[in-house]
Amino acid sequence: MGVILKTNNLVKYYDEKKALDGISIEFETGKIYGFLGPNGSGKTTFLSLCAALLKKYEGEVIVGGLKPGKDTKAFVAYLPDFNYYPGWMRVKDALNFFDDFFEDFDRVKAEKLLADMDLKHDEVIAKLSKGMQARMKLAIVLGRKAKLYLLDEPFDGIDAVTREKIIKIMLSTFSKESTIIVATHHITYVEKLLDSVKFLYKGKVINEFEAEDIRHDKGMTINEYYLEEFRDAETD
Amino acid sequence: MLKLIKFELKQYTRPIGLSSLTFILSIPLVVNIVMLLADFDRSVMQYANLAYMMYVMLLATDYTFLSSGFLLKHIPISYKKVYLAKLVAHLPAMIITTVSYELLSFVNKAEHYEMGMPRFADLSIYQYPMLFASYIFAFLLIQSNIIDKSAIIPRVIKKLVDIPLLENLVVGIYFVLSISLSGIGMISFGVIFYFAESMSSIETLLITIAAVILSVAVFYLNANLLEKSSKMKGECK
């Protein structure tokens, strides 16, 4: 098991605002991580930096042994928390796009995932319901055989059925050679999904642990532990 | 690379719900021919063509770029290649506007000295490089919104206006104005037309360069404003 992602004292400013405040963490291959924290804690900023979508930062970020850049995009799959497809694109256009520009894209797999999610080729993505858009985005991104998946709030605004389907396809994609990082504030949905958890609060990682350890040592759910930790953090 | 160009072309032919390359290709030619045949007032043709040019530049530099910007940020291709592909994909638009302008020049050559209108024929040496240059600058700079949004932010505007509502208004107006002016030919052409009679070639060229530099500044600020305003839309994670 190697380390796929490592950051060293990562700091990111937006103007005068410090969005990430010295984050030094590691992620190993073959695990599913929860990157948990409330809105505004810096999750999207962190993932965007690792996905090479933001360029300016202080400290170190090493993805698969490289600095984030166009080469890392070839094995890192980022799922943003909004619909990033231009208004004219249909499902088949998205398929073609990923097929054209990502070498690790498995079209057969993606087609199957789309079929599982009841998505038709001709649908205009922007016209789909929020739940269907969420399914579609994820199906396409998971169609890539990436080494690192960065999923930003994949559960926002979707119903329970979609959620279950999404979890199922996440698990079907998972392999020992890949790593999934799920950033979310919907912790109850991911309790059984996660190997390890990192808590992010106001740009700082305030805790890291294995999911089962919390259950074993404290008899708490991750969510309960989260509430406890963040309640304390707020009163500090 | 080819795939990128193909993708850009696909986008370009779908601007703002309107449709196709045919539309863009044929309109100025048809309109110019019709106006010629109908013996339209030359100044009407002039304004029609200029308006059309502005439209194409607006289309090319604004909507089509922005709509794919974020998606293209994800692919493992250098931004330079992306810009290049966009430029190549917009060659048809550049050619069309140039062609229609050429038509305009052709139409306007003889009669105008008597009518007191600007001498298009004299200007044409500078038009094309300037047109292309401003196009290229416009494209490259609008794409600066692909680069990290925290590069430069229009602090000037921010400091000038503290009240949020007013700030949004100012930002909105600025945005609209700068997009309108983005057919940077408009500024320089207007200046040149006005002074054409009395200016030497060198002066014309200098003003052209100044106009292009101004357009660079306008676009750079513009691109960052766009970033800022999209950031303001509630992405606070």
Added chain:
Amino acid sequence: MIYNDREPIYLQIMNDIKYQIVLGNLKVEERLLSIKEQSQHMGVNPNTIARVYSELEREQIVHKEKGLGTFVTPDESIIMKLKNEIAKENIIRFVARMQKIGICGENMKDMLARYLSEKHNEEKLL
């Protein structure tokens, strides 16, 4: 089976599998779902499932055949042992609950014996 998120999930799944074996729902030498299939089926992290299978193998309740999968042990004595373990747990729970309400020792045994004979008679009548 709904898993409680407050206790280690791998333990709960292990107990569940042991129970299914004792019940006979999972038969001797039966092939368990692959780790991937199981994780998708349960909506649980595959590393957790892998841990379950490893632990079960350590306890010799299952054995892994390379390339073929994970199979329930053919050893009836191990299954018997499991049964006894579960039985013991049930007894411990029963006794604890009875003691909590103040019924102990001989009293408990009498009540149990009476209940069993009543039940036996009912079944005979049916």
